[in-house]
Amino acid sequence: MKQIKFIFTGPPGAGKTTAIATISEFPPVSTDVFSTDGLAKVKEKTTVAMDFGQITLDNGQKIGLYGTPGQQRFKFMWEILVQGGLGLIVLVDNRRPEPLKDLEAYLDNFADFIDETDAVIGVTCSDIKDTPSIDDYQELLQKRGQVFPTFAIDARNKDDVLFLLNALLTCLELS
Amino acid sequence: MPQRLQLFTSYLSRSNELTLKVFLELTKADEVASWEHTNNQETAAALLVDADSEEGRLQLKDWARENKRQVLIAFSGRTEGFPENVLVLPRPLRSAELVPVLRQASKQFLSRFQEQKEQEFPQAPQSSSLDEKIDTKKIDATSASVGVRRVLEVLYGNQNKIIKIIDRVGRSVIFDIEHRRYYTTNLVKMEIEDLLASPIGNMQIEEVHHNQLAKVVQNLKAQDLDVPLWTAALAISAGHLFDGLSLTESYRLNRWPDLKKLGQDPLHLKLTALLRRGGNIGYFADHLKAPVEDVIDFINACRTLGYLEYQGKPTSVPGKKPSNTGKRSLFSRIRSRLGI
Amino acid sequence: MKLTRDKLSALLGFKGQNKSIGSEKKPIHASETPVDLIEKEKTDSPPQPADAKQANEQADITDSTQLVSEIESASDETEVETQEPSMEYEDLIVVNYTKEQLAQSEAKLAEFMSACIGAYGALISTVDGHEVAYSLKRDLPTHKISTMNSSLLALGESIAKESLQQLCQFVILENSDGRVVSLRINDILMLTCISSKSTNLGMLLSAGRNTADSLAKILR
Numbered sequence: 224m225k226q227i228k229f230i231f232t233g234p235p236g237a238g239k240t241t242a243i244a245t246i247s248e249f250p251p252v253s254t255d256v257f258s259t260d261g262l263a264k265v266k267e268k269t270t271v272a273m274d275f276g277q278i279t280l281d282n283g284q285k286i287g288l289y290g291t292p293g294q295q296r297f298k299f300m301w302e303i304l305v306q307g308g309l310g311l312i313v314l315v316d317n318r319r320p321e322p323l324k325d326l327e328a329y330l331d332n333f334a335d336f337i338d339e340t341d342a343v344i345g346v347t348c349s350d351i352k353d354t355p356s357i358d359d360y361q362e363l364l365q366k367r368g369q370v371f372p373t374f375a376i377d378a379r380n381k382d383d384v385l386f387l388l389n390a391l392l393t394c395l396e397l398s
Numbered sequence: 399m400p401q402r403l404q405l406f407t408s409y410l411s412r413s414n415e416l417t418l419k420v421f422l423e424l425t426k427a428d429e430v431a432s433w434e435h436t437n438n439q440e441t442a443a444a445l446l447v448d449a450d451s452e453e454g455r456l457q458l459k460d461w462a463r464e465n466k467r468q469v470l471i472a473f474s475g476r477t478e479g480f481p482e483n484v485l486v487l488p489r490p491l492r493s494a495e496l497v498p499v500l501r502q503a504s505k506q507f508l509s510r511f512q513e514q515k516e517q518e519f520p521q522a523p524q525s526s527s528l529d530e531k532i533d534t535k536k537i538d539a540t541s542a543s544v545g546v547r548r549v550l551e552v553l554y555g556n557q558n559k560i561i562k563i564i565d566r567v568g569r570s571v572i573f574d575i576e577h578r579r580y581y582t583t584n585l586v587k588m589e590i591e592d593l594l595a596s597p598i599g600n601m602q603i604e605e606v607h608h609n610q611l612a613k614v615v616q617n618l619k620a621q622d623l624d625v626p627l628w629t630a631a632l633a634i635s636a637g638h639l640f641d642g643l644s645l646t647e648s649y650r651l652n653r654w655p656d657l658k659k660l661g662q663d664p665l666h667l668k669l670t671a672l673l674r675r676g677g678n679i680g681y682f683a684d685h686l687k688a689p690v691e692d693v694i695d696f697i698n699a700c701r702t703l704g705y706l707e708y709q710g711k712p713t714s715v716p717g718k719k720p721s722n723t724g725k726r727s728l729f730s731r732i733r734s735r736l737g738i
Numbered sequence: 739m740k741l742t743r744d745k746l747s748a749l750l751g752f753k754g755q756n757k758s759i760g761s762e763k764k765p766i767h768a769s770e771t772p773v774d775l776i777e778k779e780k781t782d783s784p785p786q787p788a789d790a791k792q793a794n795e796q797a798d799i800t801d802s803t804q805l806v807s808e809i810e811s812a813s814d815e816t817e818v819e820t821q822e823p824s825m826e827y828e829d830l831i832v833v834n835y836t837k838e839q840l841a842q843s844e845a846k847l848a849e850f851m852s853a854c855i856g857a858y859g860a861l862i863s864t865v866d867g868h869e870v871a872y873s874l875k876r877d878l879p880t881h882k883i884s885t886m887n888s889s890l891l892a893l894g895e896s897i898a899k900e901s902l903q904q905l906c907q908f909v910i911l912e913n914s915d916g917r918v919v920s921l922r923i924n925d926i927l928m929l930t931c932i933s934s935k936s937t938n939l940g941m942l943l944s945a946g947r948n949t950a951d952s953l954a955k956i957l958r
Contacts, residue, residue, distance in 0.1 A: 227728070246736065252900060254892035256865040257926050269866050272889040272896075280731045296867055296885045358578075361653040370651055370674045374658040386658060389738040390667065396729050397671040397685075 226307050228287035229388070231274070232333065233314035234325045235293035236266050238347045238378025240274045242314060243288045245381040246388070247276025251290070262294070271297065273304055301332065310391045311342040314378060315360075317349040323363050330369070341394040343387050344373040401431040403504055406442035409454035410473065413684065414491050418446075420680045421493045423645045428497075431504035442468055444503045449474040450489065458484065467510065469503040549601060550594045550630050551641075554702060560611055564602040565593060572606060572615060573623065578703070580626070581618040587626060594630035624703060628660045631702040637691030639679075640698045648709035649697065650676030655705055669696045676709040835957060840871055842956045847873035850949040856916075856936030857945075862953065863888060865926055878932070887920045887930045894920075908943060917942060923950045927957060 231239040243251045254272035262269055274290030289304050291297070305311075313329050315322045326344065330337065346360060360373050372390035376383035405422065407415060418435065425433045436442050445461060448454040449472035461470055462481035472480050475489040485506075487499045553561055557575045564570045569584035571593065580590060593601075606614055631640075639645065651673045657666055665688055672682050679697060683690045700706045835843075847860040851873055858875040863884035872880050887909075894909035911918040916934045919942055923929050931946045 252896050254889070254896050256888065256892055259864040259866050259868060259926055271866055272893045278732075278735055280735050282731065284728075284731070286732060286735075292889070294866075296881075297889065299882075299886060300889055357656055357659075361656075365653050370654050372654050372657075372670075374656060376658075385736055385738050386662070388736060389733075390657075392729050392733060392738070393667050393671045394674075396726060397668060398675075 226285065226287050228289050228304075228308050229310060229312060229391075230289050230291060230305055230308045230336075231312045231314060232291040232301065232329055233293060234316060234319060234329075235262055235269055236319075237293065237314040237316040238345075239290035239293070239314055240270065242312070242345070242378040242384045243274050243276040243290050245379065245384045246278065247288055248278055249276065251276040251288070253290075269294065272300060295328075295332075298332065305333065305336040308336060308340060310340045310395055311337055312345060312387055312391065313342055314345045314347055314376075317346050317355070317375075318352045322346070323355055323359065326360065326363065327367075330367070341391060341398060342371050343391045343394070344371050345376040345378070345383070345387050346373065347376060347378050349375040350377070401504065401508065403431045403433050403443035403507065404436035404438070404441055405433050405444050405446055405500070406436055406439045406468070407446045408457055409448040409451050410446070411448070414448075414473075416680055416684055416690065417491055418496070419690070420645050420678070421491070421496050422500075424493055424497055425500055428501065428504075430501060431508070433500050433504070439468075443507045444469040444471055444500070446471040446473055446487065449480065450476070469506045469510075471499060471503060547598045548594070548630075548634055549596055549598050550627065550634060550702065552598050552603065553594070556605075557704075560606040560608060562604040562606050562614075563593065564604070565596075566600050572611075572618075574611070574620075575623070577620075578623040578627070579620040580623045581615040581620060583618060587621075590626040591629045591633070594626055595633045622659075624656070625660060627702050628655075628699050631699040632695050635695040635698040637689075637694050639694050640701060643697060643701060645679050648676055648678045649706050650674065650709045651700065651705050652707045653705050655700065655703065665692060666696055669693060673697075673700070673706075835870070839956055843871050843953055844873060846949055846952050846956065847871065850931065850945055851875065853945045854931070854933055854937040854942055856934040857931060857942070858934065859883075859930070859932035860949070861887075861930040861932075862923065862957075863928055863930065865891065865922070865928055870927065883930060883932075887918070888928065891920045891922070891928055908946070910939070910943075912939075919943060919946050921946055921950050923953045923957065927953070929953065 231243055233239055240251055240253055240255075252275040254270055254274070255268040256271050257263070258266060258269045270290060270292045272292065274288075276288035276290075278286045278288065280286065286309075289308075291301050291304050311333055313326065313333075315326050315329075319325055330342070333342070344360065346357060349357070357373055357375055364371060364373065372387070372394065374383075374386065374390070376387060378384065405418075407418065410418065415435075422433045422435060425431070431443075433444075439445065445466065445468045447458050447461075447470075449458050458470065458472055459481065462484060470481075470484045471487050472484050473487045473489060473491070474480075477486055477488065480486060483506075485499050485503055488495055549563060553573055553575050560572060560574050562570055562572045569582070569589075571580055571582040571585055571590060573580050582590070585593065643649075651670065654674070655666070655670060657663070657670065660666075665686070668686055669682060669688075672685060673696075677685075679690060679693050682688070683693045686693075697706065843862060847862070850860050851857050859872070859878050859880075860874075861872040861880055861884055862870040864870060865888055867885035867888035869880050869884040874880070890909050890911075891906070895906040898904070898906040907921065909920045916932065917937075917939060919931045921929055921931075929946060929950045931942060931949075933942055
């Protein structure tokens with residue numbers, strides 16, 4: 224039976240591993256290694272394969288929680304990881320220089336998968352840097368002719384992560 | 399001037415009743431009379447009963463025997479075998495057939511009313527004035543352009559302006575609707591919500607020119623207007639569509655409301671997901687098995703915040719993929735596991 | 739030995755380097771002085787931010803950062819088609835190896851290729867997927883192999899840990915007509931050895947391990 228999963232993606236440092244950790248029934252298995260490029264100035268380590276968490280349903284079925292590597296050169300992993308995915312959670316770090324462009328890049332790169340399933344967007348660290356605002360993200364989506372649940376969240380906060388997942392499940396149920 | 403008449407229904411299925419309510423909107427443009435649904439048999443001008451059910455057939459017979467003042471309408475797949483003077487609405491329910499039947503019913507009712515004396519039908523003139531009272535109340539509650547006008551509606555009608563509102567006790571708020579912000583020192587958020595829902599009659603309104611805004615709000619902090627607007631819209635909606643909205647038109651969202659901020663109503667989340675694809679109010683209510691009034695309240699709130707766009711003529715039921723019960727069951731197990 | 743951030747920074751030369759704009763287009767193993775450059779991503783569809791570029795832009799301004807910003811602003815920002823970068827490509831990692839170190843490394847790779855008759859590729863790359871140096875007998879997409887093998891090695895190490903086993907020694911891809919073996923050199927570097935079936939597995943692993951050990955001493 225093909226594994227069922229949720230995919231968490233977004234640029235490095237957006238909080239993918241953290242978000243998975245809040246809901247996974249075990250600490251996520253990560254494949255983080257030292258950064259050797261400019262990212263090292265921001266983040267000591269980077270994911271090069273995937274983060275892996277899991278939840279088990281009452282009937283024993285396992286739902287995988289997969290975090291993708293953030294960097295574009297690991298695109299081949301994105302293509303592997305989305306197979307069997309139920310939906311996409313895009314986390315965007317509002318502290319980055321161009322988070323709107325980050326979002327566009329991930330929506331473009333996962334366009335086929337999103338088209339087949341659905342996506343929600345979580346904007347992290349908006350308490351540290353409040354621009355762009357959620358309205359700005361929505362305006363970007365509107366220009367692209369897309370409507371996705373978009374909320375400011377704290378990836379460390381379980382309720383926030385569940386709020387995102389709730390929105391995603393609702394979209395999937397009613398599609 | 400067209401009359402406003404009411405239609406009482408009996409033994410109609412829920413889906414037919416919902417559809418009927420939507421179709422009644424089409425009579426608004428009628429020259430003789432417009433119709434609306436009522437649960438009050440006494441105030442109705444016509445009684446529509448599903449005559450294909452045994453109970454309905456017997457009720458129709460009783461009503462005919464009682465010589466009711468209302469016009470009787472049988473909803474049936476049969477065309478014959480009904481008491482005299484009973485109009486027949488063929489099954490299945492179609493607007494093309496309903497409208498002519500209602501026109502005929504309105505002519506019959508109004509002509510009866512004119513012929514009979516007040517003594518023979520003491521309730522008739524009273525019920526007519528009662529209807530008028532109900533109509534007036536409805537207009538007051540529903541129409542933004544007639545009767546009570548609220549601050550929210552004034553602001554909505556002046557979206558590209560900056561409006562200063564001063565209440566009875568001299569407290570002022572400056573609303574920049576375009577950017578969805580407000581400025582005040584006097585009122586807290588709840589008071590802003592109350593103000594937005596209040597009748598405009600007691601308020602003083604001034605326009606602030608855009609180039610003066612910076613000066614006027616010099617020491618004031620811009621505050622987010624979304625939540626007060628949303629809350630006020632839900633509060634004054636009360637199940638009646640705001641001006642410019644229609645039960646039969648299809649709408650969709652142009653952006654996802656920030657429900658984390660606006661209130662985490664589970665129904666709103668579902669409505670948002672459906673409205674994203676588009677549809678009309680009847681479809682949403684039916685699909686979610688939700689009260690039409692609640693759907694209307696949500697639509698009104700979305701419209702107020704500028705999230706709604708007109709989708710055009712009613713389309714067939716929108717859908718990305720066919721229904722998948724297996725997946726639905728999976729999603730509900732996931733929800734149960736995560737506690738959401 | 740766990741590499742602390744400070745030691746890592748020193749190794750990667752984030753502080754106090756002499757920078758030369760003109761050197762960014764030269765292959766790393768030929769540069770006279772350490773070059774502090776940021777990898778720029780080549781992607782299929784625009785607009786696609788280079789993570790390294792963005793990460794660099796938001797860091798504190800240092801000499802190296804300013805230099806990188808200048809280079810980045812002068813260079814082509816986005817690519818429509820994914821290209822296979824060569825060693826002369828300006829997307830280079832931040833490393834601080836001298837010409838001599840790289841020359842010695844290349845020599846070691848050449849030795850490896852001689853020792854294993856069937857070997858047709860040996861790559862040194864960083865554990866996060868950047869190529870550092872290579873020796874090839876066939877035309878191979880070294881950039882891709884470096885990136886993908888970094889994922890594989892990281893996965894292998896995670897699986898070892900989950901299996902309650904100690905350090906992952908090798909990750910071996912046994913294919914119908916050859917093998918790909920990946921192993922660590924040190925905390926930030928890895929070696930990938932590619933050969934046909936004419937080299938036996940034991941020989942490949944042994945030669946690979948020896949080469950990695952030698953490289954660890956050279957590329958300290």
